[in-house]
Amino acid sequence: MKYLFLLVVFNLCLVCHTHAQSDTLQWTIQMGGQTSGLFKYLKNADGSYTEWFRFNDRGRGDSTVVHYRLNDHSYMTWMDAKGVDYFKKPIFETFSIQSGIASWENPVEKEQRKIEGDMVYIPLKARGGISYANFFQTPDHAVNLLPSGRQKLTELQEYTLKDGRKISLVSLSGTGLTPQYVWLDSQHNFFALPSDWFAILPKGDEGLNPELLAIQKGVEQNYYKELKTKFAKKVTSGLAVTHATLFNPKSGTAQPNSTILIENGTITQVGPDKSVTVPQGFQVVDAQGKFVMPGLWDMHVHYGQGTDGLLHLGNGITNVRDMGNSESMLDEKKQIDDGLVLGPRIQAMCGFIDGAGPYAGPTGARINSVDEGIAAVKKYKTMGYTQIKLYSSIKPEWVKPIAAEAHRNGMRVSGHIPAHMLASEAIDAGYDEIQHMNMVFLNFLGKDLDTRTPVRFHAVAQNAAMLDLNSAPVKAFIKQLVAKKTVIDPTISFFETMFIPTKGKPVPTMAPVVDRLPLDLQREYKSGGALEVPAGREETYAKSFQNMLKMVKVLHNNGVVIVPGTDDVPGFVLHKELENYVRAGIPNAAVLKIATLQSATVAGKEKTYGTLEPGKAADIILIDGNPLNNISDIRKVETVIKGQEIYQTKDLLNAVSIRYFK
Incomplete structure (x- = not known):
């Protein structure tokens, strides 16, 4: 799901090659270093342009064709685009300027606006039709955007390739949350977008990704180091948090008028205000009227350099578990641990393993045999990983020996359930944890489905509503989960966005905060949910989500350990996940425990994190509200204490143009 957020950013900086010397140009799209698609540009005989953009991400991925015309200043004056979005929903988009009136239409917008001068239209779903030449025509290298905003280009660094070609790194600011980086050629045309996850590189120059990315990361790191400073x-000195209403995850209660003393990032004393003396010289944080609790955990992220760290901390998340990433994650973790950039503690990292093939996962080890899987486990162990995540293309017969090797190395095993395997079989073969609630429901739909593909979403959307949660098969499965102490990471909020149609309305995960975001992101998150719900099946899809939500409560009631994960936009979606647990019927106090002590325990970090007790890390958030009474108050985090550092969340969010909750 990480790509949904990435594509919002790429849509703001992916542009055409309007002054190219060749009539046809092509770029390769790479995901996790593997070729997955193409971006192609063509100048037509009539002076118009055509761009193709398509990629395959395990059966998902955009595929669009954009036709457009430019005026003498290289500004787009007409566009017609068709195709499908990431989840294969049909899309269309038109744009034109006539007599000073700009008109555009797409699946969720139909607008007209009088304009003066040249402006750049940003397509909502299609990708292309814009030119970097526009920026270099203005004194300040900035252009006005439609529907709103202004984007500025800053030239950062020139670079000469080994063959003598000169390229340059530039940043774009004014859209998105932080600057976006892109490489241009010597004629100021688009050259490349390097990335660990989703890269766009000139055909024939795919090997440049590591070289360009190293330079780009250096620039990005300097930016984020400045934010940390x-x-x-x-x-x-020492630190005292006084007059706090202090939440204890063990008891599920909050004690008013409490004081916490902290020295060198460790809690030394906790007790009533009247019984704790604040030593002279201690810095005091007055928490009068504030709800004080341990920092939150997000147990399903794919951490990325950039806004992730800021968004996590800005929403009270001080600890995360990375569920699969490139090996550059090790450097990112070290940067945070060394105090160079801001971010949550990355408490656990999962080594990602999938079977090689057309539906292989986007990162990690892609194996062709069980021996390669065992070797991958050993490699991950030496690199410091604590968990193995298996994915959908793993052959079912490989699970048991790979899991056994992971267990021999003291590592947990989790993941998607491999295609043509049941969740119950994966548990017997060694799974300690299952990611995503759809994998639970697929257990009752048989083994014939090819769940390497998006069928793992569609089949559940169409059938989950009919599953009787009181049936004998469900009860037997839950009994197995309890007996094996199998953990469930539901990511339930993602399925609300996926199954509930929201055309023209904010997606459920971001609806509570969408009006606080920059206008360009508001537009994106108001463009509808993920799946194309077939006509007449809206009620079925909605009931399927409701049954998945009920399953969360059934699992909790039966003693199955749940951990809160998002696999989505950092920070904000965790709040939605916790709200959905309460919506399912889990008491607020239990939900707060799930997001703190229970997560720390699953990560093997409960001796240091998860509660606010002497000897534990200062991992504290101050909330202007009481989430025991209203779980949505979890969104009102004002102050974050992480070891020896104090952050004001208003400052963090305002730094990326997100309005604070007040």
Whole structure:
């Protein structure tokens, strides 16, 4: 799901090659270093342009064709686009300017606006039809955008390739949350978008990704180091949090008028205000009227450099578990641990393993035999990973020996359930945890489905509503989960966005905060949910989500351990996940425990994190509200204490143009 957020960013900086010397140009799209698609540009005989953009991500992925015309200043004056979006929903988009009136239409917008001068239209779903030449025609290298905003280009660094070609790294600001980086050629035309996850590189120059990315990351890291210096208030003395309403995840209660003493990032004393003396010289944080609790955990992220760290901390998330990433994650974790950039503690990392083939996962080890899988486990262990994540293309007979090797190395095993295997079989073969609630429901739909593909979503959407949660098969499966102490990571909120049609309305995961976001992101998140719900099946899809939500409560009631994960936009979606647990019927206190002590325990970190007790890390959030009474108050985090550092969430969010909750 990480790509949904990435594509919002790429849509703001992917542009055409309007002054190219060749009439046809092509780029390769790579995901996790593997070729997955193409971006192609063609100048037609009539002076118009055509761009193709398509990629395959395990059966998902955009596929669009954009036709357009430019005026003498290289500004688009007409466009017609068709295709499908990431989840294969049909899309269309038109744009034109006539007599000073700009008109555009797509599946969720139909607007007209009088304009003066040249403006750049940003397509909502299609990708292409814009030119970097526009920026270089203005004194400040900035252009006005439609429907709204202004984007500025800054030239950062020139670079000469080994064959003598000169390229340059530039940043774009004014859209998205932080600057987006892109490489241009010597004629200021688009050259490349390098990335660990989703890269666009000139055909024939695919090997440049590591070289260009290293330079780009250096620039990005400097930016985020500056943010850390600006917003992390270092505590040089002892620290006291006084007058707090202090939540204890063990008891599920909150004690008013409490004081916490902290030295060198460790809690030394906790007790009533009247019984705890604040030593002279301690810095005091007055928590009068605030709900104080351990920092939140997101147990399903795919952490990326950039806004992720800021969004996590800005929403009270101080600890995360990475569920699969490139090996560059090791460097990112070290940067955070060394205090160079801001971010949550990456408490656990999962080594990602999938079977090689057309539906292989986007990162990690792609194996062709069980021996390769065992070797991958050993490699991940030496690199410091604590968990193995198996994916959909693993052959079912490989699971048991790979899981056994992971267990011999003291590593947990989790993941998707491989295609043509039941969840119950995966548990017997060694799974300690299952990712995503759809994998639970697929257990009752048989083994014939090819769940390497998006059928793993569609089949559940069409059938989950009919599953009787009181049936003998469901009860037997839950009994197995309890007996094997299998953990479930539901990511339930993602399926609300996927199954509930929201055309023209904000997606459910972001609806509570969408009006606080920059206008360009508001537009994206108001463009509808993920799946194309067949006409007449809306009620079925909605009931399927409701039954999945009920399953969360059934699992909890039966003692199955649940951990809160998002696999989505950092920070905000975790709040939605916790709200959905309460919506399912789990008591607020239990949900707060799930998001703190229970997560720390599953990560093997409960001795240091998860509660606010002497000897544990200062991992504390202050909330202007009481989530025991209203779980949505979890969104009102004001202050984050992470070890020796204090952050004000208002400052963090405002830094990326997100309005604070007040």
